[in-house]
Amino acid sequence: MKKTLASVAVALVVLVIASAGLFWLIPGVQDWLLLQGASRRIRNTDTILPSTDGIRIILCGTSPPRPSKTRAKSCAAVIAGNRIFIVDTGPGSANNLNLWRFPMERISAILLTHFHSDHIGDLGEFRMLSWAAGRSTPLTVFGPDGVEDVVRGFNLAYQADDDYRSASLH
Numbered sequence: 001m002k003k004t005l006a007s008v009a010v011a012l013v014v015l016v017i018a019s020a021g022l023f024w025l026i027p028g029v030q031d032w033l034l035l036q037g038a039s040r041r042i043r044n045t046d047t048i049l050p051s052t053d054g055i056r057i058i059l060c061g062t063s064p065p066r067p068s069k070t071r072a073k074s075c076a077a078v079i080a081g082n083r084i085f086i087v088d089t090g091p092g093s094a095n096n097l098n099l100w101r102f103p104m105e106r107i108s109a110i111l112l113t114h115f116h117s118d119h120i121g122d123l124g125e126f127r128m129l130s131w132a133a134g135r136s137t138p139l140t141v142f143g144p145d146g147v148e149d150v151v152r153g154f155n156l157a158y159q160a161d162d163d164y165r166s167a168s169l170h
Helices: 002-023 027-043 093-099 123-132 147-157 159-169
Strands: 055-061 075-080 083-087 107-111 140-142
Touching: 055 093, 075 093, 093 123, 107 123, 123 147, 123 159, 140 147, 147 159
Parallel strands: 083 107, 107 140
Antiparallel strands: 055 075, 075 083
16 A cells, blocks of 8 residues: 555656646746746846947847737847847837836937838937936937938828827927
């Protein structure tokens, strides 16, 4: 009887360990753990902003063009010394950085690699959130031929928003 009870106990322990191991293989669990770790590191700007000679890249959007429940579209924050550059502004990426308490006001410029919607969709949000966070100079945007038209379009689309927000400050 003692041998049977010991065998059952060992089998239960093995089952619990195996179940816990499988738990970590679930993509939703992996995504959650990654988001928790990234959020903790980003909340403290001392840990995300490297020394003056360092470079750090934060992926703030990694989803393909198709819808994703858990990931924003294309975006990377490149932190080089005391300058921050954003490469592409896919939908949801500005929200991610804002939720992570990223210093949006410190964005030096945005680079758009091309004009697919999953790479430019949050340009207006970066424009607004970085201004609301304290950016005092115009947001510089670089990109291929036609970038001026894209920026002009976003500026036009957000003009009423600018007027409302500016009026509320006075």
